[in-house]
Amino acid sequence: MLAxxxxxxLAGTYLDGPYITYLSYKGGTxxxxxxxxxxxxxxxxxxxxxxxxxGIFLVAWQAIVGLLLLSGARSPIILFVEIAFLIGAGVxxxxxxxQVLNIAFLCIAFGVGMARWLAIICAVMLLVDFxxxxxxxxxxxxx
Amino acid sequence: xxxxxxxxxVLLGGLLALHVLWIGTHLYLVKNHxxxxxxxxxxxxxxxxxxxxxxxxxxxxxxxxxxxxxxxxFSAENWYFVLPCRSISASRIASFYQDNPEALGKTxxxxxxxxxxxxxxxKSEYVPTVELTIRWPDDKTFTWESKVCxxxxxxxxxxxx
Numbered sequence: 001m002l003a004x005x006x007x008x009x010l011a012g013t014y015l016d017g018p019y020i021t022y023l024s025y026k027g028g029t030x031x032x033x034x035x036x037x038x039x040x041x042x043x044x045x046x047x048x049x050x051x052x053x054x055g056i057f058l059v060a061w062q063a064i065v066g067l068l069l070l071s072g073a074r075s076p077i078i079l080f081v082e083i084a085f086l087i088g089a090g091v092x093x094x095x096x097x098x099q100v101l102n103i104a105f106l107c108i109a110f111g112v113g114m115a116r117w118l119a120i121i122c123a124v125m126l127l128v129d130f131x132x133x134x135x136x137x138x139x140x141x142x143x
Numbered sequence: 144x145x146x147x148x149x150x151x152x153v154l155l156g157g158l159l160a161l162h163v164l165w166i167g168t169h170l171y172l173v174k175n176h177x178x179x180x181x182x183x184x185x186x187x188x189x190x191x192x193x194x195x196x197x198x199x200x201x202x203x204x205x206x207x208x209x210x211x212x213x214x215x216x217f218s219a220e221n222w223y224f225v226l227p228c229r230s231i232s233a234s235r236i237a238s239f240y241q242d243n244p245e246a247l248g249k250t251x252x253x254x255x256x257x258x259x260x261x262x263x264x265x266k267s268e269y270v271p272t273v274e275l276t277i278r279w280p281d282d283k284t285f286t287w288e289s290k291v292c293x294x295x296x297x298x299x300x301x302x303x304x
Contacts, residue, residue: 003166007186007187010170011187018262018265019190022192022267044265045264045265046263047265
């Protein structure tokens with residue numbers, strides 16, 4: 001988590017939000033989730049405050065969770081919130097299979113086995129990923 | 144037991160140091176040699192669009208053809224342009240003709256564009272990075288003039304390579 005935070009800081013495309021702006025208007029179907037927050041042409045030209053906020057939130061989130069894990073915090077609440085975040089990121093980037101891997105690693109880091117409910121969620125995620133979330137969304141929305 | 148514990152700690156510390164060293168090297172290569180930020184550890188993944196490459200070709204006498212094959216030989220031999228500023232070699236050029244034998248012996252112009260990312264205005268474009276002009280003085284020899292990341296060079300190769 002700390003490495004992911006560091007690379008976003010070093011790349012410099014999150015703190016002022018241009019990468020989120022790019023994905024919001026030129027990314028894949030699921031990545032355009034936050035496109036409604038700003039007016040497209042203006043956001044592409046000069047940036048978007050909401051996208052900047054999301055970028056900063058992501059960097060801060062990864063820093064906080066990284067530090068919590070490093071400090072030995074193993075609360076089930078942290079695990080639950082972090083899993084929810086990973087699922088959200090998986091939906092956003094249409095990379096649910098990658099997030100199943102991350103969730104499994106997280107369970108190892110927390111020293112807990114994968115709970116039955118979580119295993120079921122992971123199985124559903126893999127099934128959705130098999131058909132691709134983007135295709136499913138496009139099919140449902142008739143895009 | 145104690146020595147085993149110490150050994151493990153030293154090993155983990157060494158691996159961590161090597162990892163940090165590689166991260167620094169990766170950042171240097173991305174900044175100064177246009178290394179694809181998504182590759183070789185991918186320390187720039189998800190911070191910009193993946194810098195994919197596109198092959199544009201113009202072959203004398205075959206102008207009508209728009210699409211030229213870049214797989215499997217050309218892409219592999221050119222390392223998928225992960226290091227786009229790498230100097231051109233005869234084998235890298237020959238791989239285009241292995242994929243597209245109908246272009247053999249014909250003057251060929253290749254243009255490799257790589258996806259870039261800019262902000263304000265936020266945009267992603269395919270930017271010309273490698274330009275090549277290949278000529279065939281005879282059936283077995285080709286010469287080339289290249290412009291790679293603004294550096295010009297010339298060379299000569301044999302066919303079959």
